[in-house]
Amino acid sequence: MTDVQAAVADAFRDEWGRIVAALIARTGDWDVAEESAAEAFAAALETWPRDGVPDRPGAWLTTTARNRALDRLRRAKAGEAKLRLLAATADEPPGERREQPDDDRLRLLYTCCHPALAFEAQVALALRTLTGLTTTEIARAFLVPEATMAKRLVRAKGKIRAAAIPYRVPPPDQLPERTTAVLGVVYLLFNEGYGATSGDGLMRPDLTREALRLAAVVVELIPDEPEPLGLLALLRLHDARAATRTGPGGELVPLEEQDRGRWDRAAIAGAVGLLRRALAHERPGPYQLQAMIAACHAVAARPEDTDWPRIVRLYDQLLDHQPTPVVRLNRAVAVAMADGPAAGLAQVDAVAGELDDFRLLPATRADLLRRAGDKVAAAAEYRAALAAAGNDGERRYLARRLAEVDPS
Incomplete structure (x- = not known):
């Protein structure tokens, strides 16, 4: 990979969601937004080798994508209101994009998670538009064929257009009905960043940062709901050991081999505090239970100090909420650590037929x-x-x- 290709790849990871969200906000057209953003990145691959990488790659890409969208709308003879809105931003100096706590990406997330859409479609659409994950990558996350995922994304965009679903963060009384989907998106976004389904590196820090940011904003929006607190605690517990997950050559370092002295103990303490706040509501849910499992690992000074029997019991509770083969597989690993590999292998074999493509x-x-x-x-x-x-x-x-x- 050349230096220019690397710069474009870095910009894609950092800027895709921001650019697409801003264009959707200004045009209301999801296809125009994605296609214009894609054209901007393609233009960068053609232009930057000749002219050099701009000082502000994100600003260059934003301006280029906005101009491409304006051209598309003009060619399609779009409504004057859309054109005026988009053209009004054309004179903004590069790099002077307006950022707010509840920015375009947050509105995009809540729009994707409208209850008129099926849950799987909500999550898939949000991952596609917010992060630029390919259809193949999203299909892998859902363990479905790529063609199935492609159809799901097309249908979701069509329903948003047909139902004129508003592009906004809903009022407080409507937040709970979208909470499950929003948390699901943030969770999968973090997972893709923590263990990329493809690519050179084990992790994509841009995705984990965005997931942590969105999780914190959701907690601010819904401070009295335990599951957002549980999710934020879970993500911060994992992030606290992120620096130890890769070795000098970029290879994965498994949990038992990680240097626990390098784990961020202050972050772990803060995450455990969030978890306690969540559990005080006495409504344990799947993210709180996963955070409790992560906390069992985080507080163990040595691998052999890990309370594996407790982790097995927590997985039993998690299965009540999420009776999925992946959770059963994770429980099998915990059983192996608590009772020996033979016991774990028997349980892995029992679930293997449901995970052929995992x-x-x-x-x-x-x-x-x-x-x-x-x-x-x-x-x-x-x-x-x-x-x-x-x-x-x-x-x-x-x-x-x-x-x-x-x-x-």
């Missing part, structure tokens, strides 16, 4: 087989995991494990 399944089996001492079977699973790995950080870790069980 890329972490062979890696999970490989790890438990390695712990059980079955090097031949572990090696086969590590090879399968390498074939399914989404990013180079995972591949480097899996290659190391494979070499440990099969030095040949």
